[in-house]
Every structure is written in structure tokens, then in C-alpha cells.
Amino acid sequence: MDNLNLVFPEIFISLSVMFLLILGVFKKNSSQLTFNLSLITILISIILVINETFSVNKITLFNESVVIDRMASLMKIITLIGGFLVLGISSNYLKTFKIFKIEYPILILSSVLGMMIMISSNDLMVFYMGLELQSLALYVLATFNRDQLKSSEAGLKYFVLSALSSGLLLYGCSLIYGFSGSTNFDVIANQLTSNEYALTFGIVFILVGLAFKISAVPFHMWAPDVYEGSPTTVTLFFTMVPKIAALTVFIRFLYVPFLNLIDQWQMIIVFLSIASMIFGAIAAIGQTNIKRLVAYSSIGHIGYTLAGLATGSNDGIQSSIIYISIYVVMNLALFSCLLMLKRNDQYYEDIDDLSGLSKNHPLLSLSLLIILFSLAGIPPLAGFFAKFYVFKAVIEQSMYFLAIVGLLSTVIAAFYYLRIIKIIYFDKEKEKYDSDHGIWLKFSLTFSTILILLYFIFPSQLIEVVSRIIII
Amino acid sequence: MNFPILSSLILLPIVGALFLFFTKDKDGNNLTAKYVALFTTIVNFLISIYLWISFDQTTSSFQFVEERIWIKDFINYKVGVDGISILFILLTTFITPLCIVSVNNSVKNRLRDFLIAILIMESFMIGVFCALDLVVFYLFFEAGLIPMFLIIGIWGGPKRVYSAFKFFLYTLLGSVLMLVAIISIYWISGTTDVIALYELGIDAKYQNLLWLAFFSSFAVKTPMWPVHTWLPDAHVEAPTAGSVLLAAILLKMAGYGFIRFSLGLFPVASEVFTPLVYTLSVIAIIFTSFIALMQEDMKKLIAYSSVAHMGFVTLGIFTLQQQGIEGSIIQMLSHGLVSAALFLCVGVVYDRMHSRLIKSYGGIVTIIPKYSILFMLFTLAALGLPGTFGFVGEFLILMGAFKDNFLVAVIASFGVILGAAYMLWLYKRVVFGKLVNDDLKQMVDLNKSEYLILTCLAVPTLFFGFYPEPLFNTIEVSVTDLINMHNLSIASK
Numbered sequence: 008m009d010n011l012n013l014v015f016p017e018i019f020i021s022l023s024v025m026f027l028l029i030l031g032v033f034k035k036n037s038s039q040l041t042f043n044l045s046l047i048t049i050l051i052s053i054i055l056v057i058n059e060t061f062s063v064n065k066i067t068l069f070n071e072s073v074v075i076d077r078m079a080s081l082m083k084i085i086t087l088i089g090g091f092l093v094l095g096i097s098s099n100y101l102k103t104f105k106i107f108k109i110e111y112p113i114l115i116l117s118s119v120l121g122m123m124i125m126i127s128s129n130d131l132m133v134f135y136m137g138l139e140l141q142s143l144a145l146y147v148l149a150t151f152n153r154d155q156l157k158s159s160e161a162g163l164k165y166f167v168l169s170a171l172s173s174g175l176l177l178y179g180c181s182l183i184y185g186f187s188g189s190t191n192f193d194v195i196a197n198q199l200t201s202n203e204y205a206l207t208f209g210i211v212f213i214l215v216g217l218a219f220k221i222s223a224v225p226f227h228m229w230a231p232d233v234y235e236g237s238p239t240t241v242t243l244f245f246t247m248v249p250k251i252a253a254l255t256v257f258i259r260f261l262y263v264p265f266l267n268l269i270d271q272w273q274m275i276i277v278f279l280s281i282a283s284m285i286f287g288a289i290a291a292i293g294q295t296n297i298k299r300l301v302a303y304s305s306i307g308h309i310g311y312t313l314a315g316l317a318t319g320s321n322d323g324i325q326s327s328i329i330y331i332s333i334y335v336v337m338n339l340a341l342f343s344c345l346l347m348l349k350r351n352d353q354y355y356e357d358i359d360d361l362s363g364l365s366k367n368h369p370l371l372s373l374s375l376l377i378i379l380f381s382l383a384g385i386p387p388l389a390g391f392f393a394k395f396y397v398f399k400a401v402i403e404q405s406m407y408f409l410a411i412v413g414l415l416s417t418v419i420a421a422f423y424y425l426r427i428i429k430i431i432y433f434d435k436e437k438e439k440y441d442s443d444h445g446i447w448l449k450f451s452l453t454f455s456t457i458l459i460l461l462y463f464i465f466p467s468q469l470i471e472v473v474s475r476i477i478i479i
Numbered sequence: 480m481n482f483p484i485l486s487s488l489i490l491l492p493i494v495g496a497l498f499l500f501f502t503k504d505k506d507g508n509n510l511t512a513k514y515v516a517l518f519t520t521i522v523n524f525l526i527s528i529y530l531w532i533s534f535d536q537t538t539s540s541f542q543f544v545e546e547r548i549w550i551k552d553f554i555n556y557k558v559g560v561d562g563i564s565i566l567f568i569l570l571t572t573f574i575t576p577l578c579i580v581s582v583n584n585s586v587k588n589r590l591r592d593f594l595i596a597i598l599i600m601e602s603f604m605i606g607v608f609c610a611l612d613l614v615v616f617y618l619f620f621e622a623g624l625i626p627m628f629l630i631i632g633i634w635g636g637p638k639r640v641y642s643a644f645k646f647f648l649y650t651l652l653g654s655v656l657m658l659v660a661i662i663s664i665y666w667i668s669g670t671t672d673v674i675a676l677y678e679l680g681i682d683a684k685y686q687n688l689l690w691l692a693f694f695s696s697f698a699v700k701t702p703m704w705p706v707h708t709w710l711p712d713a714h715v716e717a718p719t720a721g722s723v724l725l726a727a728i729l730l731k732m733a734g735y736g737f738i739r740f741s742l743g744l745f746p747v748a749s750e751v752f753t754p755l756v757y758t759l760s761v762i763a764i765i766f767t768s769f770i771a772l773m774q775e776d777m778k779k780l781i782a783y784s785s786v787a788h789m790g791f792v793t794l795g796i797f798t799l800q801q802q803g804i805e806g807s808i809i810q811m812l813s814h815g816l817v818s819a820a821l822f823l824c825v826g827v828v829y830d831r832m833h834s835r836l837i838k839s840y841g842g843i844v845t846i847i848p849k850y851s852i853l854f855m856l857f858t859l860a861a862l863g864l865p866g867t868f869g870f871v872g873e874f875l876i877l878m879g880a881f882k883d884n885f886l887v888a889v890i891a892s893f894g895v896i897l898g899a900a901y902m903l904w905l906y907k908r909v910v911f912g913k914l915v916n917d918d919l920k921q922m923v924d925l926n927k928s929e930y931l932i933l934t935c936l937a938v939p940t941l942f943f944g945f946y947p948e949p950l951f952n953t954i955e956v957s958v959t960d961l962i963n964m965h966n967l968s969i970a971s972k
Contacts, residue, residue, distance in 0.1 A: 387622050429640055
């Protein structure tokens with residue numbers, strides 16, 4: 008137990024969760040207090056992660072079932088920052104719907120805790136524990152606006168389908184355990200050298216379960232409904248934070264225990280990637296609700312992230328991590344804009360509600376313009392560089408087909424992003440929206456938009472951080 | 480290190496745009512915004528004149544080169560000019576202020592935003608012409624889509640949405656393949672630095688595919704037949720200043736790309752695909768000339784004539800002869816001036832009568848004589864009358880073509896006749912003949928700003944028509960060197 012300090016952030020969050028729970032139950036009207044304390048908790052955890060683990064190259068703990076490496080530290084920081092901003096943005100939204108309760112920050116904290124455990128897992132058991140912790144919290148979050156039928160429906164759907172996928176995942180894990188005799192990733196990596204069919208089955212089951220969690224086609228069906236039904240701030244959380252954790256686990260699974268079997272899984276990932284890119288682009292065209300549209304667009308973006316993973320190289324992993332980081336920022340910006348479409352205590356989420364926005368809200372429209380062009384991957388915005396790195400890694404491995412399909416689907420995807428821009432800039436204006444948004448929303452929008460717009464001036468910094476992540 | 484003159488050329492319009500962004504947007508004629516934009520672009524023009532004066536015409540190597548680390552161990556921000564690119568930069572900085580002067584009639588609302596879009600556009604276009612790294616080039620090349628999309632979409636005519644989408648998606652589709660090619664070049668050669676790639680050369684076995692990928696992008700942008708259909712739509716719907724930018728400069732990016740990248744990087748493939756380019760160019764010249772004859776909309780007619788003129792340009796480039804390539808560059812410059820002037824001429828009558836149809840005009844020569852004279856000058860320049868700028872380029876291209884392929888040259892020569900036919904017929908129907916409509920009598924002749932713009936364009940059109948020597952002096956060494964390099968790599972193969 009020498010290196011216990013490396014898991015201080017996790018320990019701290021779990022203690023805080025228990026404390027906040029007790030505080031919330033025993034102290035009346037303590038929602039604001041729990042809320043603020045949760046924010047502070049996350050801040051302290053970020054500092055703890057930076058202080059304790061950021062310089063660690065690779066250390067395993069607890070009988071090698073937990074690993075702290077550079078990827079884990081970076082992804083934990085992104086997760087925590089994402090959780091922090093989502094929590095901050097949420098307060099106004101929750102107050103509008105009168106669901107500003109103590110459970111919300113606590114659930115966010117516990118799901119973040121689950122994700123951190125997932126990110127650091129080096130063992131099937133630990134991984135599954137983290138996964139379930141975050142999923143259970145997310146089910147409740149999806150139904151958080153329980154007076155609305157859609158929210159309850161979203162939660163139930165998410166629960167049923169997610170449980171199914173967890174079952175598949177667990178079955179895959181048991182197959183792997185049966186063939187390798189261990190649940191530890193490193194041990195499995197050494198054991199798995201033979202080409203047995205059942206082993207392939209195990210891998211496929213695990214991949215299916217993971218693909219479900221990141222909503223890659225063809226396991227994406229839950230995403231649009233859940234995204235649409237959940238409260239918008241929870242949708243924001245769904246599109247950002249769990250994806251980071253799931254992607255990290257994806258990387259770990261593919262590149263630690265299953266690296267020797269790359270021939271078995273590479274085709275699967277390529278397929279998932281191509282299917283997600285094309286389907287995400289085409290299905291988004293017909294949408295009228297922004298949240299549904301974001302769901303499909305996030306499916307498409309996951310396709311690009313997977314394209315990086317399919318390469319089987321360090322460059323590919325790094326490009327995926329860069330992609331997901333930039334994607335998270337773009338999503339944050341997009342949802343900040345969406346949460347600003349509020350008039351008389353009502354939030355608007357149809358694409359038509361954006362009509363002629365540029366006349367009354369020039370700055371908001373300009374940010375949306377930048378964000379949407381960035382999501383479409385037009386230079387010189389950050390979204391272009393995300394795609395650029397991915398395709399650089401893909402072409403390095405001579406996977407030209409994947410690269411060309413991917414880039415062609417960006418053209419299709421550009422169409423629906425352009426459609427929103429057209430509605431904002433070319434169409435007739437509607438009534439004005441409220442202009443008072445609170446400091447959190449303004450901050451997150453300004454911060455993320457500037458990051459997207461000016462990323463091209465200093466592209467090296469992010470690369471430098473990410474290039475220290477060496478898995479293979 | 481010397482003063483970074485090219486970077487300041489690129490950055491200055493953006494600074495101007497930023498300044499405008501923080502000024503207040505007033506409705507109506509926003510004079511402050513206009514003066515700021517005009518001032519910025521004129522300063523930019525003066526800087527580029529200085530650039531041309533201090534440019535050393537005796538060497539073909541790149542000058543004013545700036546290099547900075549941009550993405551570590553991967554891409555350097557590198558810009559520089561040689562005899563070919565410097566003239567395009569001049570064209571850009573010359574046309575943009577004229578666009579801004581012309582704006583007051585065609586753009587009624589959100590003038591400030593329009594000027595911001597034009598300034599950003601200018602900076603991207605200058606970036607395209609001086610980028611010496613493939614990724615930097617791609618960045619500027621693609622980024623130009625955003626302001627142009629907005630210019631067509633926000634300030635355009637009734638069918639603007641359709642046109643803006645078509646323009647954007649067509650060009651994006653062409654360009655993504657080029658991105659694949661650029662990344663492939665990085666992995667094949669280990670660099671995307673153009674100068675280094677010129678020296679290294681690219682393995683002949685990859686060249687064909689890479690050439691095709693670049694071609695897909697440039698062909699759409701040029702535009703070549705059969706992917707030219709976005710151009711008439713975009714031109715017709717864009718506001719006058721947008722059409723001018725599009726015709727005068729945007730189309731030249733592709734022609735420039737052909738010379739700089741297709742010829743320079745893939746000499747073997749260029750030789751292989753010459754018949755393809757010849758065929759498409761000749762079809763473009765003849766076919767779109769016939770289409771132009773049939774047009775009833777003046778802007779559409781000029782748009783189709785642009786396709787035909789760009790057909791001459793691609794033809795000239797791939798003759799791989801000194802005359803052909805020099806002719807193409809001159810043709811692009813003259814087309815830049817003349818087509819800009821023609822679109823402005825259409826804009827002048829459109830602002831007064833709100834119609835672009837040829838049949839709503841006729842017999843206006845006695846009503847607006849000044850306009851008619853200038854319009855005639857540009858019509859004659861467009862059909863390539865000796866003594867105008869249009870003649871020099873066309874003549875050289877045909878000379879180069881005769882040297883290389885007799886048949887192609889003969890067919891292309893018919894394009895000259897057709898060009899004369901549709902331009903003169905257009906002029907006759909609009910300006911001469913009977914007065915078709917009594918409303919036309921109310922038309923007033925050119926106002927001061929229109930007069931100024933058209934004269935500014937007329938002077939170089941005539942001057943370089945009689946005395947193109949300064950331009951040839953600038954491009955000669957670079958083109959000779961390009962051809963030598965080309966022949967060398969063909970011979971060594």
C-alpha cells in the first residue's frame with residue numbers, strides 16, 4: 008500500500024459522496040449547499056489528480072488490478088472538468104424545472120467516480136464495478152425530471168438496453184476468464200495467443216457491450232431517444248463524460264489484453280467506425296429536434312474516434328484521444344448555446360426555434376456558426392484538426408478505404424450542419440430569447456468557443472500532452 | 480529575419496475585420512465600416528505593390544520566405560512567393576478594395592458583417608497564393624468556403640440557399656480527396672513542405688493517384704466541365720461584390736494550384752493525364768460557349784463564359800510549353816480583371832432596373848453613354864481583341880497548344896470565335912437596338928464610385944494589353960524553371 012496516494016482522488020470523491028448524502032438527508036433545504044460542496048469536491052479532485060498522478064508514467068496498484076498511467080491521468084482530468092462544467096451549468100436549468108434537489112450533484116459525483124474507476128481499471132472485475140457504478144447513476148439521472156413522461160421513458164429505455172449490454176459484456180468477460188484463467192489484463196495478454204473460436208466470441212461480446220456504451224452503430228438505437236427525453240443538462244453529460252471513460256476502456260481492452268489478437272478485432276472496429284460515420288451523417292439529416300440531431304451527430308463523431316482506434320498504432324490511439332477531447336469541447340459549446348434558447352421559463356429545442364437567430368442574438372449566432380463549422384470539420388477550426396490527426400494515423404497504416412469513406416461522410420455530415428446555419432442566418436427571425444443566462448453558461452460558451460476558434464494558433468500543446476501516452 | 484511582409488499581408492485584413500467586429504452595426508449606409516474596410520484593403524494593396532517592386536525578377540527561387548514551427552515535428556507554417564504567385568496576390572489586393580467600393584448599391588442590410596466576410600475572404604485568398612506547405616495551403620483553400628457560403632447565403636438573390644449549399648458541398652467534396660492525398664504525401668515523403676518536395680520528387684508509382692486526388696479538388700474549383708454546374712448558380716445568386724470575388728480570384732486558386740502542385744509535384748502524372756485535361760478543356764471551351772449563347776440572364780452568360788475562359792487556362796497549363804503556361808497565367812489575370820468588370824457592369828444596370836434578363840434591356844446607348852463605352856471596352860477585352868489584356872493570354876495559350884497538339888488547338892480556336900459571338904451578341908442586345916421599355920429612359924449614368932471602379936479596371940486592361948512586358952518579366956524565370964524541372968524529371972524517369 009505504498010502508492011495509496013495515487014487513488015486519493017477516488018477515495019476523496021467516495022468519502023464526499025457519503026458525506027454529502029448524509030448532509031442532504033439531515034439538513035433541511037440543503038440543495039444549494041450540496042451543490043456548491045460538490046463543485047468544490049470536483050475541483051479538489053482535479054487538483055489531487057494533477058498533483059498525485061500526472062507525472063506518473065505507469066504504476067499498478069491493488070494486486071495489479073488498478074493502473075495509473077498517463078492516459079488514465081489525462082482522461083480523469085477531462086472527465087472531472089467535464090463533470091464540473093456540467094454541474095455548474097445545470098443549476099439554472101434545474102431550478103427552472105423545480106428539480107433542484109440534493110440527489111443531482113451526488114449522482115453526478117458517483118457516476119464520475121464510476122468513470123474514474125473504469126479509466127484506471129486493469130482488471131475485468133474492477134472495470135465492471137466502475138461501469139455499473141456509473142451506469143446506475145446515469146439511469147437515475149436520465150429520469151431526473153420524473154414529472155415528464157419523456158424523461159421517465161428515456162430512463163427506462165436506457166436502463167433496459169444498458170442492462171442487456173452489460174449482460175453481454177459480462178458473458179464476454181466470463182468467456183475470456185475461462186480461457187485465460189485470470190481477470191487481470193496483463194495476465195490475459197500473456198495467455199491469449201491461441202486462435203480459439205470461443206475466444207473470438209468473448210472478444211466480440213465485450214466489443215458489443217462497449218460499442219453499446221459509446222453508441223456506435225449498430226448498437227446506437229437507444230441514443231436518440233434517451234438524449235431527447237433526458238433533461239438537457241443530463242444529455243450534455245451523456246454526450247461528453249461517459250464517452251471519455253468508455254473510450255479509455257475501449258483503448259485498454261483492445262491494446263492491453265487483446266493486442267495479440269488484432270487480426271480478430273480490427274475488422275470489427277473498422278466496420279463499427281464506417282457504419283457509425285455513414286449512419287450518423289445520413290440519419291441526422293431528417294431530424295427536427297436539436298437533441299436528437301446531436302445524438303446522431305455524436306454517433307458520427309464516435310465513428311471517427313473509432314477510426315483512430317482501428318489503426319492498431321500509438322498514433323491512432325493518440326489521435327482518438329485528441330479527437331474525443333476536441334469533441335467534448337465542441338459539445339459543451341453546442342449545449343451551452345442550446346441552453347440559452349430560453350424564453351419565459353421555457354426551453355426550446357427544435358431546430359426551427361433557431362430560425363433567424365442572427366438578427367436578435369448576433370453573438371450567440373456567431374458562436375453557433377463557429378461551433379457548427381467546427382463540428383463539420385472545416386478548417387481552420389478545431390474540429391478540422393481533430394479529423395486531420397485521425398486521418399493522418401489512418402493513412403499511416405495505409406487504410407485508404409477507411410479514410411476516403413470517412414472523409415466523404417464528412418461531406419454528407421456537412422449538409423446537416425449547414426442546414427442549421429442556414430436556419431440561423433438565412434431564415435426569418437422569431438421572437439427574442441431571454442438574454443440573462445447566468446455566469447456559468449456564459450463562461451462555458453465563451454471559453455469553449457474561443458478554444459475552438461483559436462486552437463489552430465497553438466496546436467502543439469495538446470499534441471505534446473497526448474503524445475506522452477504510449478500504450479503499446 | 481526580415482520584416483514578415485507576407486504574414487502581414489495575410490493578417491492585416493483580419494485585423495481590419497476584428498476592428499469592424501467591435502464597432503457598432505448601424506442600419507443603412509454604414510460609412511465608418513466602409514472606410515475602415517477600404518483603408519485596410521488599400522494599405523494591403525500598397526504593401527503588395529511594395530512587394531512587387533522589391534521582388535527580385537532574376538531568380539526563380541522563393542522570396543520573402545517565412546518559416547515557423549506550427550505543429551511540432553510535423554508541419555511548419557511556411558509562406559513565400561515566386562514569380563507566379565506574386566501576381567495573384569496583386570490581383571487579390573487590387574480587386575478587393577474595388578469590391579468594397581462597389582458594395583453600397585448591392586448590399587442593403589448588415590453591411591458591417593458583409594465587409595467582415597470580404598476582409599476575411601481576402602486574407603484566406605492571399606494565404607492560398609503564398610502558402611508553401613501543403614497543409615497550410617489546404618487550410619486556407621478550405622477556410623475560404625465559410626465566408627463565401629455566408630456571402631452567397633445571407634446577401635444573395637431569391638434562390639440563394641440552394642446555390643450556397645451547392646457551392647459549399649461541391650467544393651468540399653472535391654477537396655476532401657485532396658486532403659487524403661496530402662496526408663499520403665506526408666507519409667510517402669516525410670514532409671509537406673513544397674520546396675523540399677520539389678527537390679525530393681515523389682515516387683512515380685504514387686503520382687497518378689495523387690494527381691487524380693488533387694485534380695478532383697482543382698477541377699471542381701476551376702471549374703472544369705462536367706463539374707462546373709455550381710458556378711452559374713453561385714454567380715447568379717451572389718451579390719455583385721460576391722460574384723466579383725468569386726470570378727476574379729476564387730477561380731484562380733485552382734489554376735494556380737494546377738501550376739504549383741499538379742505540375743510541380745507530379746510531373747510524370749501530368750504527362751500521363753494531359754489528354755484527359757485537353758479533352759475536358761476543349762469540351763468546356765466549345766460546349767459552355769454554346770450554352771452561353773443561349774442564356775437569357777446576363778450574369779449566367781458571363782458565368783458560362785468564365786467556364787470557357789478557364790477551359791483555355793487549363794488547356795494552356797497542360798501544354799507544358801513556355802508560351803502555354805505563361806499564357807495561362809496572363810489569361811487568369813486578365814480574366815480576373817475583365818470578368819470582375821463585367822459583373823460590375825451587370826451590377827450597375829441591375830441596381831437601376833432590378834432585372835438581369837437581357838430582354839428587359841435594349842437601346843440604352845443613348846441614355847447612359849459612359850456606361851456603354853466602358854461596357855464595350857470590357858466586352859471586347861473578354862472576347863480577346865488585340866490591344867486588350869484578354870488577347871495576350873488567349874493568343875499565347877493557342878500558340879502553346881499548336882506546338883503541342885494541332886487538333887486540340889484548332890478546336891480551341893473555334894472557342895475564340897464563339898466567344899466573340901456570345902459577347903458581341905450580348906452587347907448588341909443590351910446596349911443597341913430599339914428602346915424596349917420606357918422605364919429605361921429614367922436610367923441615370925454611372926455615378927462617381929461606379930465610374931471610379933470601372934476606370935480602375937479599364938486602365939490595366941488597356942495598359943497590359945499594349946504592354947504586358949512587366950508581367951512577363953516577373954513570371955518568365957519561374958515558368959522557365961518549372962518547365963526545366965518538369966523536363967528533367969521526365970527525362971530521369
